[in-house]
Amino acid sequence: MVRTVEAFAPAKINLTLHVTGQRADGYHLLDSLVVFADIGDRLAVQRAPDTSLTVTGPLAEGVPSDESNLVHKAAKTFGVSAHIALEKHLPAAAGIGGGSSDAAATLRALADLTGKPVPPVADLLSLGADVPVCVGHGWQRMSGIGEEIAPLANGVRWPVLLINPGVDVPTPTVFAALQSKNNPPMPDEFPDWSDRSDAVSWLAAQRNDLEAPAIAARPVIAEVLSALRGCLGCELARMSGSGATCFGLFESVESRDAAAEAIRTDYADWWIETSWILS
Numbered sequence: 541m542v543r544t545v546e547a548f549a550p551a552k553i554n555l556t557l558h559v560t561g562q563r564a565d566g567y568h569l570l571d572s573l574v575v576f577a578d579i580g581d582r583l584a585v586q587r588a589p590d591t592s593l594t595v596t597g598p599l600a601e602g603v604p605s606d607e608s609n610l611v612h613k614a615a616k617t618f619g620v621s622a623h624i625a626l627e628k629h630l631p632a633a634a635g636i637g638g639g640s641s642d643a644a645a646t647l648r649a650l651a652d653l654t655g656k657p658v659p660p661v662a663d664l665l666s667l668g669a670d671v672p673v674c675v676g677h678g679w680q681r682m683s684g685i686g687e688e689i690a691p692l693a694n695g696v697r698w699p700v701l702l703i704n705p706g707v708d709v710p711t712p713t714v715f716a717a718l719q720s721k722n723n724p725p726m727p728d729e730f731p732d733w734s735d736r737s738d739a740v741s742w743l744a745a746q747r748n749d750l751e752a753p754a755i756a757a758r759p760v761i762a763e764v765l766s767a768l769r770g771c772l773g774c775e776l777a778r779m780s781g782s783g784a785t786c787f788g789l790f791e792s793v794e795s796r797d798a799a800a801e802a803i804r805t806d807y808a809d810w811w812i813e814t815s816w817i818l819s
């Protein structure tokens with residue numbers, strides 16, 4: 541019987557995203573605190589003579605099922621052919637790593653199926669700068685162009701609301717529109733995340749440097765942020781990655797769910813998902 545491995549590809553959230561420089565090849569140097577949510581895409585992977593892919597799920601529309609899909613490319617990088625069933629729940633080109641997280645989940649599943657290790661970081665970068673961090677889990681500090689990963693020991697769970705206003709934002713466009721490429725990194729020391737008030741003040745003092753250029757390209761992002769910030773119990777609202785998805789961290793599940801309901805009433809066509817940040 542052909543063995544099937546199921547894999548979960550969680551939404552990636554950049555709690556902070558500092559752009560600290562630019563390399564000669566144009567790639568930007570980053571300093572980012574990356575976490576994952578408990579919502580995401582689902583995959584079922586089995587070895588097969590040739591690689592093939594089916595894409596289903598509520599957000600499958602527009603996602604390629606040919607060799608341009610990162611899941612396909614991940615199998616090629618791993619060096620094993622497989623049939624992959626991908627169920628899309630995350631919006632694409634949305635700053636929450638949809639394609640990168642799918643690629644990482646494929647690599648983990650193939651490692652499980654074959655007993656071989658996931659290829660080294662240098663090979664993963666060619667799939668996407670976000671793939672190395674998505675191969676990991678928990679709270680991670682990501683730097684370089686995405687190849688330097690330092691896991692944090694003390695991440696916490698946190699109620700989060702994710703909102704995408706239905707516009708896709710191409711990552712290269714946002715990086716290209718960034719005015720200042722040399723911005724300060726995060727401090728060396730992280731707070732005790734279990735002290736919520738310290739955690740919130742620390743995060744509030746950090747940034748997503750791509751927020752301004754993304755808003756310039758897609759002004760509706762500012763509307764998402766102000767909708768989140770106007771909700772009772774929202775401790776911090778910021779854009780993730782290169783956008784357009786924004787996250788709101790909430791003081792309780794009740795305030796998060798009430799915010800979701802209120803924003804859904806005003807913006808019926810936005811993608812609005814209640815979730816937890818995983819520790």
Ligand SMILES: C[C@](O)(CO)[C@H](O)COP(=O)(O)OP(=O)(O)OC[C@H]1O[C@@H](n2ccc(N)nc2=O)[C@H](O)[C@@H]1O
Nearest residue numbers: 554566567568640668669670671685711712715781782
């Ligand atoms: C913005 C982030 O989502 C933050 O986590 C990632 O850095 C982007 O990761 P990704 O979508 O996997 O990015 P890639 O597919 O590797 O790159 C897309 C494009 O974004 C730009 N890019 C990406 C990463 C980086 N460190 N510097 C860049 O300038 C480049 O123009 C590149 O051609």
Ligand SMILES: Nc1ncnc2c1ncn2[C@@H]1O[C@H](COP(=O)(O)OP(=O)(O)OP(=O)(O)O)[C@@H](O)[C@H]1O
Nearest residue numbers: 609610632633634635636637638639640642670781
């Ligand atoms: N498995 C996949 N899921 C979604 N999109 C994919 C996938 N594979 C390839 N793509 C293509 O990649 C493009 C970028 O999608 P993705 O979800 O990776 O967004 P992103 O915003 O670049 O993520 P990130 O947060 O890593 O910047 C899409 O427009 C789509 O055509």
